[in-house]
Amino acid sequence: MSNTQQLKDLTTQVRRDILRMVHKVNSGHPGGSLGCAEFFVSLYSDILDRKEGFDMDGIGEDLFFLSNGHISPVYYSVLARSGYFPVKELSTFRLINSRLQGHPTTHDNLPGIRIASGSLGQGMSVALGAAQTKKLNNDSHLIYSLHGDGELQEGQNWEAIMYAAGNKVDNIISTIDLNGQQIDGSTDTVLPMGSIKGKFEAFGWTVVEINEGNDIDAILKGMAEAKSKTGKGKPVCVLLKTVMGNGVDFMMHTHAWHGKAPNDEQLANGLVQNPETLGDY
Amino acid sequence: MKTYTNTGSKDTRSGFGDGLTELGKTNENVVALCADLIGSLKMDEFKANHPERFFQVGIAEANMISLAAGMTIGGKIPFTGTFANFSTGRVYDQIRQSVAYSDKNVKICASHAGLTLGEDGATHQILEDIGLMKMLPGMTVINTCDYNQTKAATIAIAEHHGPVYLRFGRPKVANFTEANQKFEIGKALHLVDGTDVTIVATGHLVWEALEAAKVLNEKGISAEVINIHTIKPLDDEAIIKSVTKTGCIVTAEEHNFLGGLGESVARVLAINKPTPQEFVATNDTFGESGTPEQLMEKYGLNSNAIVKAVETVIKRK
Structure with missing residues (x-):
């Protein structure tokens, strides 16, 4: 268990990594990455029961699946800073011959990644499959997954959500990043989805809400509550309310930075707001 | 034979x-x-x-x-x-x-x-x-x-x-291959030896190819029949070896000629040994309702179609 200040320091460093990674190649997705920085840091520093090193089968440890693969910058930064691969490799993000592809992949054997994601809507099904294999293997560890709120517009999610409840897959905690934004605008303007909580509950899931999704203490408390609700015959959904672009003032509360990199001046501004804590890559 | x-x-x-x-x-x-x-x-x-x-x-x-x-x-x-x-x-x-x-x-x-x-x-x-x-x-x-x-x-x-x-x-x-056979992925099966034409078939068309070979035999045409159960990876060697002997080939499949076995075979031959080839396959079309036999006849996917394709390809040698 790390203390909250350590996690905050790590989050600040992760934000710097995200900004520097996307700036260098003038591409990538900073908005959603920044919004989920606290969640990823909490997950890998505190929540997941992980083994040392990386093994694809992951027997005897909790597993995490990222469904909205475009927020790869935060995933790569946190994986590197959790010891899966050298931090300096972050400098190869999106470059030719890199293991850090635009969207996460197993193709180049990057430790920490168990499935390719990027084409949206598949990760819930994949995570449920892994959860069922855990049960077949009598492995009591949990499956965690993360999905965008806009991503729920992909119909396959609802096949998976229906399946999970119908088959009592109760060893999964699927978190939805409720930032209310997608590429073309707010989720309410692109395709209003009504009550996501109501939909999950209607489909037979237990729902836990974390209203301060950029507050580490709130995340740890909410995820502990979610964990306490596993093993009771119902899948568990966490609705994590975040702010897209969190921690970089000009990127916050807008879809504008979904898939756009900062220029030199904007990078400098963002980095000033997030002073180096653990050392840049 | x-x-x-x-x-x-x-x-x-x-x-x-x-x-x-x-x-x-x-x-x-x-x-x-x-x-x-x-x-x-x-x-x-x-x-x-x-x-x-x-x-x-x-x-x-x-x-x-x-x-x-x-x-x-x-x-x-x-x-x-x-x-x-x-x-x-x-x-x-x-x-x-x-x-x-x-x-x-x-x-x-x-x-x-x-x-x-x-x-x-x-x-x-x-x-x-x-x-x-x-x-x-x-x-x-x-x-x-x-x-x-x-x-x-x-x-x-x-x-x-x-x-x-x-x-x-x-x-x-028809069930005609051995019971309890060992199945080797990627390995073509040589069913009939022949010298005038190679027929490479997959799926339901393999039996039709065997029936066609019998008809061709009666007409004095010696057809070699190969069962390609694995389309990828393709057994290039078996195909090249056979056409080196026969000099022409017919591919047969229950599939569109675009993207099927025939095109894979054509690529292998174009690179290694350009050979006259005819395709028994559907002709860039959708199917329709009917009995299997009626459909295979109408869309040219049976032994009659293979015999015709053989007669055509032999003339192109």
């Missing part, structure tokens, strides 16, 4: 079902998923024997393919079962990203392929699935010819690490 005997017509899908039943007993890592077609896919027995390893996903094929990909994480070997159309076209992106690109050990088992699905018509008669699957890097593509071969292939693919597309069909067809 060597001839083969139909030991009693059976459907290839029952070969799949019986192979899966055997795998259930011998390999505890094998799990099976089905999208509301247990009876059609002959998965009843596996389900009855191993309810804990059987997953009914309902009419949700996209979920089924991605679930299967996830199940491999932790060492399971998932076999998915539905019609060929719903096994490929409907779920192409799920197969592409979660299975092929992620190199997951999923076996996509597809019944009711091609025109011989019959009366349900074109919505269900996929003639493009071999092309869709063979284009995916890392995907092994198998199209078996009879009950015995389908059973053997089902058992064999569990031992092969990596994604596999196994294609078979609905109707009862």
Whole structure:
């Protein structure tokens, strides 16, 4: 268990990594990455029961699946800073011959990644499959997954959500990043989805809400509550309310930075707001 | 010339079902998923024997393919079962990203392929699935010819690490290959020796090729018949060796000529040994309702069509 200040320091460093990674190649997705920085840091520093090193089968440890693969910058930064691969490799993000592809992949054997994601809507099904294999293997560890709120517009999610409840897959905690934004605008303007909580509950899931999704203490408390609700015959959904672009003032509360990199001046501004804590890559 | 005997017509899908039943007993890592077609896919027995390893996903094929990909994480070997159309076209992106690109050990088992699905018509008669699957890097593509071969292939693919597309069909067809044969992925089977023409066939067309060879023999044409059950990886050597002897080739498949076995063979020959080739395949068209026999006649996929193609290609030598 790390203390909250350590996690905050790590989050600040992760934000710097995200900004520097996307700036260098003038591409990538900073908005959603920044919004989920606290969640990823909490997950890998505190929540997941992980083994040392990386093994694809992951027997005897909790597993995490990222469904909205475009927020790869935060995933790569946190994986590197959790010891899966050298931090300096972050400098190869999106470059030719890199293991850090635009969207996460197993193709180049990057430790920490168990499935390719990027084409949206598949990760819930994949995570449920892994959860069922855990049960077949009598492995009591949990499956965690993360999905965008806009991503729920992909119909396959609802096949998976229906399946999970119908088959009592109760060893999964699927978190939805409720930032209310997608590429073309707010989720309410692109395709209003009504009550996501109501939909999950209607489909037979237990729902836990974390209203301060950029507050580490709130995340740890909410995820502990979610964990306490596993093993009771119902899948568990966490609705994590975040702010897209969190921690970089000009990127916050807008879809504008979904898939756009900062220029030199904007990078400098963002980095000033997030002073180096653990050392840049 | 060597001839083969139909030991009693059976459907290839029952070969799949019986192979899966055997795998259930011998390999505890094998799990099976089905999208509301247990009876059609002959998965009843596996389900009855191993309810804990059987997953009914309902009419949700996209979920089924991605679930299967996830199940491999932790060492399971998932076999998915539905019609060929719903096994490929409907779920192409799920197969592409979660299975092929992620190199997951999923076996996509597809019944009711091609025109011989019959009366349900074109919505269900996929003639493009071999092309869709063979284009995916890392995907092994198998199209078996009879009950015995389908059973053997089902058992064999569990031992092969990596994604596999196994294609078979609905109707009862001649069962003529050996029972309890050893199935070797990627290895062409030499069925009949000949000197005038090579006939390379896959799936239901293998029996038709054997029938055609008999007719051709009576006409004084010596046809070599090769059973290509694995379209990818293709047994290039067997094809090149045969046409070196015969000098011309006919490919036969229950599939569109675009993207099928014939095009794969044409590529091998264009690079290694340019050879006159005729294609017995559907001609860039959808199917329609009818009996399997009527459809195979109308769309030119039976022994008569193979004989005609042989007579054409020999003139081009």
